[in-house]
Amino acid sequence: MRLFGLSFLLLFWLTGNAQNMPSSYEAVQQGLQLKKQMGTTSLVKNIPLKNIGPSVMSGRVVDLDVNPENPIEFYVAYASGGLWYTNNNGTSFSPIMDSSETQNIGDIAVHWKTGTIWVGTGENNASRSSYSGVGILKSIDQGKTWQNVGLKDSHHIGRILINKNNPNEVVIGVIGHLYSPNTERGVYKTTDGGKTWKKTLFISDTAGVIDIAQVPGNFNILYASAWEKDRKAWDFLGSGNDSGIYKSNDGGSSWTKISNDGSGFPTGYGIGRIGLAVFDENTVYAFLDNQEHREKTEKTEKKPTELSKEDFKSMSEIDFLKIDDKKLNAFLKTNNFQEKYRAENVKQMIRSGVAKPADITKYLENANSALFDTPVIGAEVYQSNDGGKSWQKQNEDYIDGLLYSYGYYFGEIRVDPNDVNKIYLGGVPIIKSADGGKTYTSINGDNVHADHHALWVNPQMPGHLINGNDGGVNISYDDGENWIKNNSPTVGQFYAINVDNQEPYHVYGGLQDNGVWEGAHNAEENKKWHQTGDYPWKSLMGGDGMQIEIDNRNHNTVYTGYQFGNYYRIDKNSGKRYYIQPKHELGEAPFRFNWQTPILLSPHNQDILYLGSNKLHRSMNQGDDWETISPDLTHGGKRGNVAYGTLTNLSESPFSFGLLYAGSDDGLVHLSKDGGSNWENISKNINEVQTDAKLWVSRIVASKHKKERVYLSLNGYRWDDFTPYIFKSDDYGNTWETIATGIPTAAVNVIVEDPENENLLFVGTDNGLYVSFDQGSSWELFQNGMPNVAVHDLVIQPEAKHLLVGTHGRSIYNADISVLQKMTPELLKKELVVFGLENIKHSKNWGNPPSTWAKASTPGLDITFYSAEPNSFEAVITSDQGVIVSKAELKADKGLNILSYDLAFTDAGKAAFEKKSKTNLETAKDGKTYLPKGKYTVQLKGSGKSSEVTFTID
Secondary structure (H helix, E strand, C coil): CHHHHHHHHHHHHHCHHHHCCCCCHHHHHHHHHHHHHHHHHCCCCCCECEEEECCCCCCCEEEEEECCCCCCCEEEEECCCEEEEECCCCCCCEECCCCCCCCCEEEEEEECCCCEEEEEECCCCCCCCCCCCCCEEEECCCCCCCEECCCCCCCCEEEEEEECCEEEEEEEEECCCCCCCCCCCEEEEECCCCCCCEEEECCECCEEEEEEEEECCEEEEEEEEEEECEECCCCEECCCCCCEEEEECCCCCCCEECCCCCCCCCCCCCEEEEEEEECCCCCEEEEEEEEEECCCCCCCCCCCCCCCHHHHCCCCHHHHHHCCHHHHHHHHHHCCCCCCCCHHHHHHHHHCCCCCCHHHHHHHCCCCHHHHCCCEEEEEEEEECCCCCCCEECCCCCCCCCCCCCHHHCCCEEECCCCCCCEEEECCCEEEECCCCCCCEECCCCCCCCCEEEEEECCCCCCCEEEEECCEEEEECCCCCCCEECCCCCCCEEEEEEECCCCCCEEEEEECCCEEEEEECCCCCCCHHHHHCCCCCEEEECCCCCCCEECCCCCCEEEEEECCCEEEEEECCCCEEEECCCCCCCCCCCCCCCCCCCEEECCCCCCCEEEECCCEEEECCCCCCCEECCCCCCCCCCCCCCCCCCEEEEEECCCCCCCEEEEECCCCEEEECCCCCCCEECHHHCCCCCCCCCCEEEEEEECCCCCCCEEEEEECHHHCCCCCEEEEECCCCCCCEECCCCCCCCCEEEEEECCCCCCCEEEEECCEEEEECCCCCCCEECCECCCCCCEEEEEEECCCCEEEEEEECCCEEEEECCCHHHCCHHHHCCCEEECCCCCECCCCCCCCCCCCCCCCCCCCEEEEEEECCCEEEEEEEEECCCCEEEEEEEEECCEEEEEEECCECCHHHHHHHHHHHCCCCCCCCCCCCECCCEEEEEEEEECCEEEEEEEEEC
16 A cells, blocks of 8 residues: 555656646745735725634644743744743733734744744644745844745744854754645754755655754754655655654754664654654654554454454355344444444345445445554654664553554654653653653643643753643643643634624634634633633534534524534534434445535525535435435545545525535535536636646635626645635636636635625635625735734624634634625725714713723724725814814825724813803713714815714714
């Protein structure tokens, strides 16, 4: 199988890659420049997006850097959520990389004496959503500003080391591209602070450097681990002959391979990711993900009542029919066969020739079997006591339950600077050893998430640990016996979001390795819940949270689940879950379910649920029973260890029941106009993309405004192709036009159409959010208040007129788009428009705090207006008696502007109002005099233009 994988890989690069070329770094850099320009000219640059959380479940941490002289001060790097700083031991954090071109990080390093920060962008873990970076960022002002100092085509950075005695001398391990070969990988060194770089180690265009470690106090002696890997959408090879360990005796200027045959360290194709920890000039530890197969051992004798799926592979029909019914039923029930498959029925199928015994095995095998069922050696720890000349394996037994099948996702090892025999390994749990790696105990506490990627061991206080994992940051002072959770940053990695229609409406979201959560859109993201014990967001289920559908008749009925199509119908009132995944028939090939399996409630009947495997399934009774209503709507899958050839997105037209669209991960889009009886491949009609390009269908959207209209976005992330692909059709996909022109280089994850304004579209990419007012003919950057982060999902709450933005790294944002919905072609031709205002409820408490220590509530009125050109205006607020109560001068940008008015009188306005009304106005305790009840007019005027609206305080 491994030989097949290698030869197939070679064939792929010789033939198939002609249709899927990785984006050049020049294209990426041009895209970043275009985005920067768009930020200054965008018509919506003044419309804010507000982060609404959640934070408690956090997101994946990739690195930590702690001030050794003051360990309450440290930085935390999140895989796709940016860099955060604390100087109060994690009580609170501040984001310091929001002004940078990306939030994707692989490693950080801080020179604490000078305050210089180095960030290697692009995550060092090779997961499904490990986003690439833009090179090396450097800040010399503690994160206020950032400079890109090179290695722009590296994509993913493994490790950064700074010479503490010379902050201009830096050595960096570059992993390189995740989905394609490239030459900018290996080890790079600078001696002038990043002005110039020298490649000092290059192994191959598929092997990069994942880790570098130095001898404490001696920057001349360095160790580096090379990692050969190749990820494709259908397969992941996490090991190779070019993986190994190298040593430098001159500060990384030159390198010698030390993991050679005869050294005691394994060599060959099965060598996967390697983590390094150095105690002193003699003692070095290496944590290896060994992908070689385990030696065969005699199987433990099974109990007489036990069967395994392997038993049926070569079993004869006669032997199958002899199996005791109770024994067979126990096996069938344990392995979740459908109810109709019980001993008597299955035996009858065998007798009649409808099925064969081998179909039992086949029924249980799916596209992930190669990943989960492959018996590899897995985690191993090696120690060298002679500076890497020779190595000895430390663990006598397999270290099971640490890496499972995900060795590529881990690799961190740490040694206590005060105890050569005390080491820590990060995997699914975090474990420690007191005898140099021979035996281990788990230190995964009750409030510590799984999947560990960063650990700092205090050299001055044994037992003080700071840990980073898929669920954020934990701190321990007793060597892992107890942990503090430090999760105030809003860095959730959402795959999908949705909303219901209760009041206030709730937002739902599925997160990477953090399950599915629900919370009110207006919930306060603060620490009050520490006192009340009631966090406003609630967990619905665990795992990797996926798509969510909510019954619009009853928000207590929710459909959601975890990876690979494991979906449930949840009754929130009772807390009961009903497993609803469709099952294939005995004798059929198993269904292939995408990591993010698509589901859809029919807009015509909320009892009808669609779910996509490689085929489309429909339930007429909320998932209790299923019928398959399509053939395989993919190219048929590929041999590999990742589910591929699967459906990724579904849509049903609101105009017609059964007008269905389905998109796949291998580039196909199909249409059915008759509820699934017949299907047509409409992706073949896209001229701009070759039909064999096999781009991931990230969204297919049936229009709410025109029955024949459909929108489509394709995603090339899994080819390292970051070109934005967006299309529109007004004839059911018979012809397509590209509407991506003007969007900077970044793969597209989602497009959504506004329900009120047919010209208004929103698009989320791997690096931001965009809006169009003309059905995609032109685009505006829409990111005021949101950093450059991956946008995975968008949903509009129609009653509230809110756009919810699900990011993969910075949780969820909310934007009021009521004004954007009014931006029609006719309005855009006008010189000046002030938009209507909501009436305001008067309060005598404005400006008057309820107690000495409380903060006063104050009113505010956001006056939004559109100006066709940059201009200066005078804003005049007038009472219904004609008194000017306030006025101000302001400068307006081209596009939408917001004038925030505090509903207070100016001194002149107050005097004029009192004179006219013959009343004395009371001044609040904050020194302001607020407008009384009444009707008021807002007028903007300037350069011969004028526009006005009214509002009422009642």
